[in-house]
Amino acid sequence: MTDPASFDPAVGLCSLCEHARQVRSGRGSRFWLCAQASEDPTLRKYPALPREACHAFATDVSQPPCDGPATG
């Protein structure tokens, strides 16, 4: 599940995207990997950050879009 509170402005959209994976190197560096890049050749496996726009951005679709029914 994506936690909106986990947004990282240094990373941008990838910090909230369900396709993003954090990878640590043997030296302790942290990278953001885009799992969707294996299916979409327009995406980079390691996106340039911060990512401000992305056509493939996706959040957890199992969560409701709002807390309750619309009124009015």
Ligand code: SF4
């Ligand atoms: S789909 Fe876009 S926003 Fe999501 S991890 Fe890949 S590059 Fe980042």
